[in-house]
Amino acid sequence: MxxxxxxxxxxxxxxxxxxxxxxxxxxxxxxxxxxxxxxxSFLMSFSIVYFLIPPLGRLAFRLDFVDKPRQDVERKIHREPIPLTASYAIFIGFFITYLVFAREFSMETVALFAGGVLLLTIGTIDDWYKTKGKDFPALPKMIVQVSAAVLVYFSGNAFTGFYNPFSGDYIVLPVVLQFLLTIIWIFGVTTVINFSDGMDGLAGALTAISAITLFIVALTKGQSSSAIMAIALVGVTIAYLRYNKPPAKIFMGDAGATFLGFILAVIALDGAFKQATALSLFIPILALGVPIFDNIFVVVKRFIQGKSIYQADATQAHYRLLRAGLSQKQVVAVLCLISVCLSLSSIILLLIET
Structure with missing residues (x-):
């Protein structure tokens, strides 16, 4: 026995x-x-952008689709014509990679693609105006950016609520508030990334840092679709930086900058904001801290001064640091260092939450 x-x-x-x-x-x-x-995913997105940018740059010169220096505009700090075609390489590199590796074709994917096309189109028109030394009106851009955000919301990718850290109950927000917060988030991030694109390498570097942070968040939460989007975005931005680091050989223009901001906002909605607690709501905000906090300051200042809050000027942090005597490389390094610190803070919050 x-x-x-x-x-x-x-x-x-x-x-x-x-x-x-x-x-x-x-x-x-x-x-x-x-x-x-x-x-x-990283290698594919990187390679597509890396190899597409040179021929697109040559095409831009043939079509005269270049950003020309202007002595009368303080924001124009480059000294020779620069192609404005990197946005198309970024768009193609991101979506080919995402469709290949995410292997899903949902309404959210359709909305993401449609929103990206809208922003690329209106951004191209805006960039074309720049090649002629003209300014494109702000209202059509705002309408298109809001429209892209609305597409994302109705596809089902939205900020719906958060967990109460004390009771553990999920607080579902009213539908109207869900709609407004989703639109404001997407429109806001799209705008602040665009506003930060005023110096060689800056917007690309800030986007890469934010995307790496959101990739880590997605991995921690087991959100593979968000992780694919984030790592694909890291790939396209790092490849772009190969040509956009000071002195830049190519620009992505409004078309590329608004597209990057749009994708970052959607990644956060699909990842960091999903099943978030009151504490973890700050994770994506800190990950995008430099462009968000800088442009909140700029917008408030413009509003107080009675200026148009959407009109481009030279009041962002990078222009202020440049006027303070720093070189372009030093300005980019300082702002990227701050961004890394804020991103690390967001990861610490993530670890505290988990």
């Missing part, structure tokens, strides 16, 4: 260790596959 009991015990232990070993092997295999997937 004792031998039989011992045999059963040993059999149970063997079975238990087999199950544990099987689970560990499955977890390890799944982890390796995920790592390979993300590495390939």
């Amino acid at each position: 004792i031998q039989s009991s011992q045999l059963i015990s040993q059999t149970t232990k063997i079975y238990f260790f087999k199950v544990v070993l099987s689970e560990l092997c499955y977890f390890k295999k799944k982890t390796v596959v995920s790592v390979i997937l993300y590495v390939l």
